Amino acid sequence: MQTTLSINGTEHRLDLDTRVTLLDALRDHLGLCGSKKGCDHGQCGACTVLVGGRRINACLTLAVMHDGDEITTVEGLAEGADGGLSPLQRAFITHDGFQCGYCTPGQLCSATGMLGELAEGWPSHASADLDGNYELSQEELSERMSGNICRCSCYPGINAAIRDAAGAEGRK
Amino acid sequence: MSLDLKLDGRSEDRFGTMAQGLLGTPADRPEGVLKVTGAATYAAENLPENCAFGMLVRAPGQGKVTAVNADEVRAMPGVLAVIRDERMIRNAAQGTANEAPVQGVDHAEYVGQPVAVVVAESFEQARHAAQSLKITTEGSPGPVDPDAVEPEGEPTRTGDLDSAMKDAVHALDLTYTTPSHSSTPMEPHAAIAEWDGDRVSVRASLQMLKYNRNELADCLGISAENVRIQSPFVGGGFGSKLGITAEAVSAAIAARELGRPVRVVQHRRQAFETVTRRSETTQRIRLAADAEGRLSGLGHEALVSNLPGETFAEPVTQASAFAYAGAHRVIGERLARLHRPAAGSVRAPGEAVGVTAFECAMDELAVKTGLDPVELRRRNIPDKDPSSGKPFSSHMLAAALDDGAGRFGWSDRAPEPRSRREGEWWIGSGMAAAFRVNIMMEAEARIDLTPDGAVVETDMTDLGTGTYAILTQIAGEALGLPAESVTVRLGDTDFPPGSGSGGSWGSATTGNAVWLAALDLRRQIAARLDCDEAELTLRDGQATCGNVTRALAEVLGGDDLRGHGHITAGDAFEDVVQSTFGAHFAEVAVSDVTGEVRVRRMLGSFAAGRILNEKTARSQCHGGMTWGIGMALTEELTHDRRDGHMVNRDLAEYHVAVNADVPPLEVHFLEELDPWSGPMQSKGLGELGICGAGAAVLNAVYHACGVRIRDMPATPDKVLAGLE
Ligand code: FES
Numbered sequence: 001m002q003t004t005l006s007i008n009g010t011e012h013r014l015d016l017d018t019r020v021t022l023l024d025a026l027r028d029h030l031g032l033c034g035s036k037k038g039c040d041h042g043q044c045g046a047c048t049v050l051v052g053g054r055r056i057n058a059c060l061t062l063a064v065m066h067d068g069d070e071i072t073t074v075e076g077l078a079e080g081a082d083g084g085l086s087p088l089q090r091a092f093i094t095h096d097g098f099q100c101g102y103c104t105p106g107q108l109c110s111a112t113g114m115l116g117e118l119a120e121g122w123p124s125h126a127s128a129d130l131d132g133n134y135e136l137s138q139e140e141l142s143e144r145m146s147g148n149i150c151r152c153s154c155y156p157g158i159n160a161a162i163r164d165a166a167g168a169e170g171r172k
Numbered sequence: 173m174s175l176d177l178k179l180d181g182r183s184e185d186r187f188g189t190m191a192q193g194l195l196g197t198p199a200d201r202p203e204g205v206l207k208v209t210g211a212a213t214y215a216a217e218n219l220p221e222n223c224a225f226g227m228l229v230r231a232p233g234q235g236k237v238t239a240v241n242a243d244e245v246r247a248m249p250g251v252l253a254v255i256r257d258e259r260m261i262r263n264a265a266q267g268t269a270n271e272a273p274v275q276g277v278d279h280a281e282y283v284g285q286p287v288a289v290v291v292a293e294s295f296e297q298a299r300h301a302a303q304s305l306k307i308t309t310e311g312s313p314g315p316v317d318p319d320a321v322e323p324e325g326e327p328t329r330t331g332d333l334d335s336a337m338k339d340a341v342h343a344l345d346l347t348y349t350t351p352s353h354s355s356t357p358m359e360p361h362a363a364i365a366e367w368d369g370d371r372v373s374v375r376a377s378l379q380m381l382k383y384n385r386n387e388l389a390d391c392l393g394i395s396a397e398n399v400r401i402q403s404p405f406v407g408g409g410f411g412s413k414l415g416i417t418a419e420a421v422s423a424a425i426a427a428r429e430l431g432r433p434v435r436v437v438q439h440r441r442q443a444f445e446t447v448t449r450r451s452e453t454t455q456r457i458r459l460a461a462d463a464e465g466r467l468s469g470l471g472h473e474a475l476v477s478n479l480p481g482e483t484f485a486e487p488v489t490q491a492s493a494f495a496y497a498g499a500h501r502v503i504g505e506r507l508a509r510l511h512r513p514a515a516g517s518v519r520a521p522g523e524a525v526g527v528t529a530f531e532c533a534m535d536e537l538a539v540k541t542g543l544d545p546v547e548l549r550r551r552n553i554p555d556k557d558p559s560s561g562k563p564f565s566s567h568m569l570a571a572a573l574d575d576g577a578g579r580f581g582w583s584d585r586a587p588e589p590r591s592r593r594e595g596e597w598w599i600g601s602g603m604a605a606a607f608r609v610n611i612m613m614e615a616e617a618r619i620d621l622t623p624d625g626a627v628v629e630t631d632m633t634d635l636g637t638g639t640y641a642i643l644t645q646i647a648g649e650a651l652g653l654p655a656e657s658v659t660v661r662l663g664d665t666d667f668p669p670g671s672g673s674g675g676s677w678g679s680a681t682t683g684n685a686v687w688l689a690a691l692d693l694r695r696q697i698a699a700r701l702d703c704d705e706a707e708l709t710l711r712d713g714q715a716t717c718g719n720v721t722r723a724l725a726e727v728l729g730g731d732d733l734r735g736h737g738h739i740t741a742g743d744a745f746e747d748v749v750q751s752t753f754g755a756h757f758a759e760v761a762v763s764d765v766t767g768e769v770r771v772r773r774m775l776g777s778f779a780a781g782r783i784l785n786e787k788t789a790r791s792q793c794h795g796g797m798t799w800g801i802g803m804a805l806t807e808e809l810t811h812d813r814r815d816g817h818m819v820n821r822d823l824a825e826y827h828v829a830v831n832a833d834v835p836p837l838e839v840h841f842l843e844e845l846d847p848w849s850g851p852m853q854s855k856g857l858g859e860l861g862i863c864g865a866g867a868a869v870l871n872a873v874y875h876a877c878g879v880r881i882r883d884m885p886a887t888p889d890k891v892l893a894g895l896e
């Protein structure tokens with residue numbers, strides 16, 4: 001089936017088996033292997049990408065369902081024409097927010113989406129009320145990032161990096 | 173030429189006199205940019221031209237295997253082959269096996285054994301075809317219950333523990349159980365195999381390539397020279413990628429048969445079954461103490477399991493042999509031969525579960541004797557190894573206990589359980605000691621020095637452990653080069669054989685090989701300057717000898733130099749007992765309403781000789797401590813009672829700790845140099861953090877609410893039953 005995906009600002013025309021997930025389209029058909037497959041079942045978050053700015057598990061959705069969608073993967077997070085690292089990517093290195101690095105693209109995409117959700121006032125399970133005014137507390141951050149498993153268990157580094165990049169250092 | 177060193181005694185500390193100032197600093201990982209941009213290439217990625225896709229098929233039961241509809245499946249769209257080859261392996265090889273594990277597809281010895289690989293033009297076709305292949309098994313299943321068989325092995329007995337128990341003022345005889353655990357690294361096991369004539373190249377996700385190469389060659393019946401394995405990036409291993417795995421063998425077989433590259437990736441649910449699990453354990457712990465809490469005897473007996481044909485028995489009591497004094501001892505494992513999926517090494521085999529249970533028992537003894545738990549441990553630190561009588565290379569337990577207790581604020585703790593309540597939550601704290609044996613293996617490495625800098629090569633792997641970072645630092649420090657001038661190339665059997673990653677030995681073993689390669693180069697440089705190597709100072713690309721300083725490039729004078737190092741363990745690992753030590757402290761909250769346990773904070777003080785990179789070392793400890801939280805509270809592989817199959821074999825049902833389960837973790841390193849551990853004076857650290865961590869959590873649960881959980885993990889149902 002003919003599908004056009006807009007990935008990191010570039011259009012890709014593909015002829016795909018309808019069973020191909022968005023994740024496999026990226027990895028195996030387009031050679032964009034930054035998005036990772038940890039479980040293929042929506043259980044780990046390694047495949048997290050942004051579709052229209054919202055984070056989703058790319059293994060749980062079929063590529064042909066995204067005809068015309070704007071998709072951002074880890075390869076598209078670097079800023080500027082020279083591909084310089086984004087503040088979040090830089091902070092992950094500084095705070096050692098990874099070990100093996102396999103969950104990292106998902107963590108980065110998820111954190112990018114999460115900070116957007118927070119700014120837009122989306123509540124989480126850790127939110128005390130629904131007034132839409134949430135700060136990046138340890139509880140909010142951990143709760144909102146718990147869809148991304150890191151078996152190396154770099155959560156302290158991941159959280160420090162996200163706070164740092166979000167300019168939230170020192171806020172409780 | 174090569175500089176060979178067998179460690180037979182103490183080594184001199186050479187890094188204390190180096191000038192670059194790189195080793196020990198919290199340097200960023202050099203491969204970090206690749207990892208945060210998605211450019212690091214893992215095993216399943218960058219498909220070769222014309223690659224076909226394979227999917228493993230599992231046995232649904234035990235017994236004689238029949239593939240009922242193979243011809244029908246072969247006729248499905250895109251299907252290239254349905255392969256059932258006797259060379260396929262029953263389960264992953266054990267670490268350092270160096271030969272094929274049990275092979276064959278005609279008889280399934282456990283539920284989930286791979287018995288076919290289906291290959292198709294696309295992944296989707298292969299998956300559909302594999303799911304369509306109907307496999308039947310016939311025959312009565314082998315035993316799957318650890319208590320239903322007569323186990324092999326006997327513990328070692330010293331003195332008379334039975335009498336010591338009778339004579340003791342305080343005696344405890346307790347049984348703890350831990351369930352099977354899974355490593356479950358985030359990158360599933362994957363391989364792409366490609367043949368060129370009689371030579372096979374495999375891009376795989378493996379931890380110990382020099383062994384894996386021999387294992388794969390043995391599986392395929394070809395010579396090791398015809399096998400190349402590359403694993404430059406490994407998405408976590410934790411023991412599950414130590415030995416050759418099913419997808420690598422079947423990819424190689426299929427690629428040969430089809431004459432084109434084949435990729436096989438294990439689905440997460442397959443990897444749970446075919447890759448070795450940590451055995452469940454039943455641990456009987458006996459403690460005999462006098463009125464002051466001094467142990468006169470101790471017993472640590474464990475029942476573990478494994479499949480027939482596997483040599484590995486979870487070494488549960490490994491640290492109990494040397495951890496505490498006490499003349500009368502019964503220590504060792506018994507192995508039940510079961511038809512559950514194969515057991516093998518999972519992060520800190522032995523100590524992870526053994527120290528955890530033993531440290532829970534020590535907490536129970538502290539309560540019984542009325543002693544502070546820290547003081548009880550301090551009183552029982554042996555001055556030499558109680559089992560062998562050998563001295564320790566160094567003993568840092570007392571220092572770790574003091575350091576950790578001070579920083580945690582342990583002295584503020586009310587000794588009585590149920591002393592503190594906040595709303596529905598009981599608050600309490602607990603501690604445990606950490607022990608992990610220090611192991612040295614054999615490794616080689618080489619360094620090429622050119623005017624552009626140094627290139628380090630070894631087939632050593634980096635599982636996230638920090639190998640790229642620390643080998644960069646070791647070479648840079650020894651050769652006087654900034655990190656940017658050092659390139660480290662890993663994970664290719666074309667490079668000199670390193671130690672592989674496992675047993676926490678990677679950094680100390682392969683690191684010392686890199687040091688020797690650098691020393692080889694230092695001697696060559698010194699010879700060119702006509703000076704003694706010990707007088708040579710290398711810093712920022714300059715070589716100084718006496719009052720002469722010259723640029724390194726000038727010293728090379730157009731030549732490229734090569735250094736080669738080779739290290740082996742010798743008597744330094746026989747004459748003394750080497751271990752790392754630590755102390756864990758945890759604060760938890762337990763809901764009186766639901767029985768839920770929340771860890772509020774955790775602190776560890778660790779001693780492992782020289783810390784090579786503070787940043788990556790800290791991350792390793794975070795990992796271990798987090799696994800301790802998982803072991804204490806959530807991780808449990810459940811086996812079906814009828815046929816032993818793994819019921820909860822995925823990440824939705826096997827609960828590893830997620831972000832919200834992990835509180836802020838504090839890690840402190842004690843200053844230590846251990847001359848017995850080699851020229852770097854550094855010991856393995858990757859596993860110390862998990863040893864005993866779960867006990868600190870469980871002991872805190874007891875202190876919070878008075879409920880003692882001896883059947884891990886402490887899930888809410890068990891806690892709630894105790895609260896009522
Ligand atoms: S691969 Fe998509 S959630 Fe795990």
Ligand code: FES
Binds near residue numbers: 104154408636
């Ligand atoms: S860095 Fe290895 S799983 Fe997160």
